[in-house]
Amino acid sequence: MAWCPFAQRLELQPESDQQPAIRPTQFILHSLAAPWTAQRIYEYWQTSSLESHFGLGYDGDLGQYIGTETRADANYQANRRPDGTGAVSIETASNLQHTDPWTDRQVEQLIRLGVWLHQRHGIPLRICRSASDPGYGYHRLHAAWSSGGTACPGDARVRQFKNVVFPGIVARASGQSQEDPMPTVINETQEGGPALEAGKYKQLAMANDAALLQGPCAYSATTYATVKGQAGTRITMRFYDYHLGTKHRSYDLPIDCGTIGANGILNVAVTRNGLLDTNEVLRVEILADRPATVTWRVLRALRWSA
Numbered sequence: 001m002a003w004c005p006f007a008q009r010l011e012l013q014p015e016s017d018q019q020p021a022i023r024p025t026q027f028i029l030h031s032l033a034a035p036w037t038a039q040r041i042y043e044y045w046q047t048s049s050l051e052s053h054f055g056l057g058y059d060g061d062l063g064q065y066i067g068t069e070t071r072a073d074a075n076y077q078a079n080r081r082p083d084g085t086g087a088v089s090i091e092t093a094s095n096l097q098h099t100d101p102w103t104d105r106q107v108e109q110l111i112r113l114g115v116w117l118h119q120r121h122g123i124p125l126r127i128c129r130s131a132s133d134p135g136y137g138y139h140r141l142h143a144a145w146s147s148g149g150t151a152c153p154g155d156a157r158v159r160q161f162k163n164v165v166f167p168g169i170v171a172r173a174s175g176q177s178q179e180d181p182m183p184t185v186i187n188e189t190q191e192g193g194p195a196l197e198a199g200k201y202k203q204l205a206m207a208n209d210a211a212l213l214q215g216p217c218a219y220s221a222t223t224y225a226t227v228k229g230q231a232g233t234r235i236t237m238r239f240y241d242y243h244l245g246t247k248h249r250s251y252d253l254p255i256d257c258g259t260i261g262a263n264g265i266l267n268v269a270v271t272r273n274g275l276l277d278t279n280e281v282l283r284v285e286i287l288a289d290r291p292a293t294v295t296w297r298v299l300r301a302l303r304w305s306a
Contacts, residue, residue, distance in 0.1 A: 004054070004116055007064040010042040012051055019071045022086030024121040025134035027114060028075050028145060029161060031098035031153035032091045038063030041091055050074055054090040054113065060105030062113065068121065077144040081132060087145075088117060098154040107165055114169035125170045127162075127216070127277045136166055143246075158250050162241070163274040167218065183302040186213075186221075193225065193294025194286075201238070201285040206299045210283055211242070213303060215276025221301035222271040223284050229292030233260040236287045239272045244279045260292065 003009055030052065032041065041055030042063055052074040055063045066072045071080040074089040090113065094100055102110065114136060117123050128135040131144035138161050139145055139152035146152070153161075194202040203210050204225060213219050227235050235258065240251040257268035268286075276282060286294065 002068045002120055004062075004064050004068070004113065006112065006116075007054060007062040008038060010039070010055075010063045010065055012042070012045055012065045015051055015072075016066050016070060019066070019073075020080060021069055021084070022071050022080050023084050024068050024088045024117065025085045025123060026078060026087035026128055027117050027123055027136050028078060028087045028089050028141075029110065029136075029138045029153055029157070029165075030074060030089060030091045031094040031139075031157060033094055033096055033098045033152075035093050035095060037061055037093070041065075041093075052089040052091040054088075056090055056092040056106055056109055058093045058103050058106065060103070060109045062109050068117070075139070075145045076147045078131065078142075085132070085134075088121075088123075092153070092157075094154065094157075098152060099156060100154070101156040101160055102165070107160065107168070110165050111168040111172060114165070115173045118169070118173045125173055127166060127275075129278045136169065140248075155250055159252065159274075162277075167275055183304045186299060186301040186303060188299045190297040191295070193297050196227075196229075196286065196288040196292045196294065198288065198290050201287045202294075204237070204284045204286045204294065204297060206297060211281035212284060212299055213276060213282045213301060215280045216278045216305070218275050218304040219282070219301055220271070220273045221282065221299065222269055224267065224269045224296075224298035224300070225286060225294050226296040227260060227266045227268065227286075227288065227292050228264055228295055229260050229266075229288060230290050231260055231262050231264060233266075233288050233290040233292050234258070235260070235266055235268055235292070236289075237268065237270045237284060238287075239270070239282060239284050241274075241276065242281050242283050243277075244281065254287075 131142035
C-alpha cells in the first residue's frame with residue numbers, strides 16, 4: 001500500500017488490512033457537506049461502512065485513512081473494478097449544502113496531491129472520459145460513480161476543478177503552463193441576434209451554433225454583443241458548460257453588464273477562462289429586464305487542444 005508523505009496518516013482498521021488491493025487509475029474529488037477537519041472525517045469513517053482514501057479540511061489539513069493501493073468505498077462502481085483497477089478518493093470539507101468553493105489552502109493541497117498521484121501511480125493528466133477511463137474527475141462527473149445520483153461536489157467546485165485545480169495539476173506535474181503550446185485563434189463576427197423578452201435568458205449563438213467552443217480544450221474566450229432597446233434597460237449575461245452526453249448544465253454566476261444608455265445602445269463584453277472536457281461545450285446566454293434586441297455578436301478566443 002502507498003502512503004502520501006505530506007498527509008497525516010490516520011489509518012482505518014480493519015478496512016486498511018482487510019479490503020482488497022487495487023491498481024489506482026483515477027482520482028475522484030468529493031465534497032463532504034460538513035465543515036470538518038481531516039481528524040473529524042477520520043472519526044466519522046470509524047462509525048461508517050463507507051470511507052475515502054483522504055480527507056481535507058478547510059485549512060488544508062490533509063489526512064490519509066487507507067493506502068492508495070487498497071480499495072476505499074466512496075465511489076460506487078469505481079471503488080474496484082473486475083480488472084483490479086480503482087479510484088483514489090478524497091472527501092473535502094464544505095458547507096452543509098456543498099455550495100461553497102474550495103478555500104485557497106484546499107486548492108493547493110488538491111493540486112499537490114493530484115501531482116503526487118500522477119508521479120506515484122502514473123494517473124494520466126486528463127479528465128476521465130468515461131466512468132472507467134483513467135484520469136481525474138469529480139463525483140457527479142459519471143453516473144457509475146454514485147449509486148443514487150449526486151450533485152457532489154457542487155457547481156462552484158466543479159468550476160474550480162475545471163478552471164483552477166485540474167489545470168494546476170497539469171501545469172505543476174508537467175513543469176509548464178498549459179499556455180505554452182500555440183493556441184488556435186478564433187475571431188467570429190455575426191450581424192444580428194435574438195430578440196430579448198423581458199426577464200428571459202436567450203442563447204447567444206455564434207455562426208448559427210449554440211456552442212462557442214467544444215472540448216477537449218483549454219481556452220480564454222470573450223463574447224461581445226451590441227444591444228438596442230429602451231434607455232435604462234439592464235443587461236445580464238452568463239456562461240455555462242453543457243455536456244452533450246448527459247445534458248447537464250453547469251451555470252456560472254450572472255454577470256451584470258450595465259444598462260442601455262440614452263442613445264438606445266449598450267456594448268457588452270464578458271470573458272471566461274477554463275477547460276472543457278470531451279463532449280462538453282461552452283455556451284453563453286443574455287437577458288434583458290425589458291424587451292431589447294441583439295444587433296451584433298462577436299467571439300474572440302484562444303483555444304488550446306487538450
